[in-house]
Amino acid sequence: MTAVCETFGVARSNIAERVKHRSAKTRGRPPLADHDLVDDIKAIIADMPTYGYRRVHAILRRKASSEKRSWPNAKRIYRVMKVHGLLLQRHTGATGTRRHDGRVAVEQSNLRWCSDGFEIGCDNKEKVRVAFALDCCDREAIAHVATTEGIKSEDVQAEAFVKTFKRDYVSVNHIPDAETVIAQLPLWFEHYNTLHPHKALGYQSPREFLNRQTEI
Known part of the structure; x- marks a missing residue:
C-alpha cells in the first residue's frame, strides 16, 4: 500500500481509513425488505x-x-x-399415501370427475363425514354433502384434495361441534374454489383456471 500511495501522492492513512469503512459496510446482515x-x-x-x-x-x-x-x-x-422468519417448517415425516396407478388428470374441464369422502373429528368428539365431487381438470369442488351419519367413499383420485382441505381449513379453524363444522363447510369450499392457489394449475385457483379456459 505504501508504494501505491507514494505513486499517486496520497496519504497512506487516508487510504487505510477508507478501506476500513468500506469493509465495515459489507459486514452484517443485509437490510430488511420493505x-x-x-x-x-x-x-x-x-x-x-x-x-x-x-x-x-x-x-x-x-x-x-x-x-x-x-x-x-x-x-x-x-x-x-x-x-422475517415467516417460512413454513419443512415436513420431514413419512407420508402414508396410497399408490396411484395411471393418469388421473385430464386436459379439459367437464370430461372426468372423481369423488371421495373424509371425516372431521370435532372437539366434543362428534364426527362430521363429508363427501364431495371434483373436476379432474380444474380441480373445482363441484358439490359436497355433510352429515354425522356414515358415508362410505374412497377414491385415490381425490386424496390430494382431502389432504389440502384438512391442512388449510380444518386444522386452522375452530371445530367445537358438528353443527359449527357443517355451517362452515360451504365457506371453506367456496374459498378453495375461488381463492386457493393450486400447484397443478400454475398456482391459480380452480375458478381462475376455469375462467382462463373459457377466455381462450
Whole structure:
C-alpha cells in the first residue's frame, strides 16, 4: 500500500481509513425488505397460516394483477419470508399415501370427475363425514354433502384434495361441534374454489383456471 500511495501522492492513512469503512459496510446482515411487502405477507398468512411462499406469491400476484400493477417474483417473496422468519417448517415425516396407478388428470374441464369422502373429528368428539365431487381438470369442488351419519367413499383420485382441505381449513379453524363444522363447510369450499392457489394449475385457483379456459 505504501508504494501505491507514494505513486499517486496520497496519504497512506487516508487510504487505510477508507478501506476500513468500506469493509465495515459489507459486514452484517443485509437490510430488511420493505415494510409494505412484509405487512402484505403477514396479512395473508394471518388468514391462511398453512400457506408457504409459493401460495403467498400467488395471492400477491393476483392482487397486484387486479390493481394493474407489477408484483414481486417468487424468489423475492422467499427471501423476505426467510429474513422475517415467516417460512413454513419443512415436513420431514413419512407420508402414508396410497399408490396411484395411471393418469388421473385430464386436459379439459367437464370430461372426468372423481369423488371421495373424509371425516372431521370435532372437539366434543362428534364426527362430521363429508363427501364431495371434483373436476379432474380444474380441480373445482363441484358439490359436497355433510352429515354425522356414515358415508362410505374412497377414491385415490381425490386424496390430494382431502389432504389440502384438512391442512388449510380444518386444522386452522375452530371445530367445537358438528353443527359449527357443517355451517362452515360451504365457506371453506367456496374459498378453495375461488381463492386457493393450486400447484397443478400454475398456482391459480380452480375458478381462475376455469375462467382462463373459457377466455381462450
